Amino acid sequence: MTRSPLLQARGLQKTYGEGRTAVRAVREVTFAIAPGEIVLVMGPSGSGKSTLLSMLGGLLQPSAGNVLVGGEDLYDLPRRRLPGVRARTLGFVFQNFNLLGALTAEQNVLFPAGLIGRVGPPERERARALLDGLGLGARRRHLPRDLSGGEQQRVAVARALMNSPDVILADEPTGNLDSARGQEILMILHDLARDEGKAVLVVTHDPRAEEVADRILWLEDGSLRDRLAHDALWVRDPVCGMRVDAKRAVAETGGPDGRVVFCSRRCLERWAADPAAYAAEPAGPG
């Protein structure tokens, strides 16, 4: 039996500006995500990934097209209803966390529950369980400024899950994290799809995410395209062990055995500090 998609984009378009200065950030994007599916949206910088994600999350009015969440067209709703739908059915994990600085980790997680008028003992219990499950039980009374980047991202994930939304949207969820923390977040998203049947869409540059994805949508110049197989040259980051596309690596260096690429500058710095500690896999000529 075919499962009904939880999230659908139909002919989605976004154009900034008008006339000769108009920029078409997203062009005619159509796809669907079923329950339990984890889908990546990848593509070069400036390809329209974040714009697409914002439209899918009800955060940005499309120029044309529809976004259906659970069969309901987000942008066909009366405007006053959209915030409630966002709070109930969509969980958004922002790239830069966007935690509310005045609230503790636990209060941040509870915040969406307050928006739908439910902040009682069961919700507090759930918030604590979410934080415990993400290894933040001891940090729940801390303000965001007292948390590391990884901890803040996990709080953001817990917040996105607070109201048990059917759809999770994550914008570069590993972008600010080291390899270990990034992998941890990816596994959490993976488990949400597999174990809880959520529809998970992840916008990312991080090739490690491909290992947990069911499908990859390649966005280039605002349009979904097939990614050619020969387009990537996969090697291992010698520091963190993650797969890295040598053709698109953000950090690289020359080693005695040839070019070595890394998933991030952080890994490059670690390598530079002690190259002998890591076994490099040559990436071929740059």
Added chain:
Amino acid sequence: MLSWALRSLWADRVASLAGAAGVAMALLLAIVVEGVFHGEADQIVAYVDRAGADVWVMQEGVSNMHMASSFVHRARIDEVAALEGVQNVEDILYVNGFVEVGGTEWFVYVVGLRPEQQLGGPWAMSEGVERPGPGEVVVPDVIARRSGAGLGGAARIAETALRIVGLSRHTYSMANPVVFVARDDLAAVMSAGESTSYLLVQLEDGADARKVAARIEAEVDDVSALVREEFVESDRAMAMHMGADVIALMSAVGSTVAALLVAFTVYSAALRRRRELAVAAALGAGEPAIVAAVLTQSVVITALGWLGAVVIALVMRPLLAATVPEVTVSFPPATLLGLALPASAIAVLAGWWPARHVARTDPAEAFR
């Protein structure tokens, strides 16, 4: 949301206090302008209020002292004194004019007093005697200080040279400082003859002032009579009317500037929080919740600012009196309390606009 709004203010204490300080300065401006207005409005009638008369009697048709002339025949003193309910009647000679003290000319009320007179003289003294003798004058202490004069110093009214023998307190206002001279000296200057200016009437215990005033007007020819409260209000109205344009302009400018400053401060505070409001909106906060959060913050900032302005004003008042004695400042509680309402209304309007804008803008646009 409201709890978050308050926590957010607390978390950003420095900015919140800066906002409250901005509001406080704006409201202080309005309070000081109003304070000068109220202080002068009270001080301008201080003499008629404190002269000791229950009923004032003057030339028929006259109802003021401010910038007025009144001529009453001295025979009327005995006629008024004979009426039922009257305990005591004394008269003053009065003219508007200039007194020269220490080389500076001051526009003043000149009041002529008899040596034995109980009513119509200064009611508080800084130094010297209350009743001037021939060739003597009592001037407000503010004039003496500003002119560098003191007891024994020289003064001049018209061509009459006088010696300062007393410095009175609370008799100075910007519009009508009061100086006191011997009645005979002023009579000579005015060529008053058998005329006097005002009769000051004290009533017997239990006498009804309005009935006595009506009786005076009915039984004494060519005079008008007003109970003290009516005379005070009539004089205040005349003084305010004569200075209304300037006062209204001062008040309007002060209030407008204060309103704009409050609005700008609150608006800026709301704009500073635009991004976190957009985060709340992205998480599912609707327009009413966002507007309520911003308005809560705006009203709290304004309330803190108002409180600060009131405290500063009350602390400033004695300092102002000491350093700028020529300006009388008064902060009636009703004015201080009354300012809170328009300030809150301005804060609500100034906060409402950016809040509504954020609530109606796509959150992703606000993040850009």
